[in-house]
Amino acid sequence: MKIGDLSKDIGLSIQTIRFYEKEGLIGSPERTEGRFRIFSVAQRNRLAFIKTLRLLGFSLDEVRLIVGVSEGSVAGAADVIAQIKEKVLWRQDQLSALAAALDASIDGKLPPTIEEIFAPG
Secondary structure (H helix, E strand, O other): OEHHHHHHHHOOOHHHHHHHHHOOOOOOOEEOOOOOEEOOHHHHHHHHHHHHHHHOOOOHHHHHHHHHHHHOOOOOHHHHHHHHHHHHHHHHHHHHHHHHHHHHHHOOOOOOOHHHHOOOO
């Protein structure tokens, strides 16, 4: 799949795809005789996974770790997985609090402030 088609397919800009390639997150695609990049299905899937991780709020360094764990190239994978799980659980708690606040608003109660929704504890 050429980079333009890939960009449209997964909703990432061509510049972002090139950036992830340069960062070593997807590996180098094959090239045609005309030097066009041709991405494999595996690279397409990896990019879609990276996009999802970024949308979920993972930093680029965290994405590198997660990709490294999936490739088996990260020492201390269990620790990395535990850290990722902790972040996922924290995000679930935040989303649950927001959903509860929205439900309360639908039921006619005054919506809480942002500070109240995301207050610790």
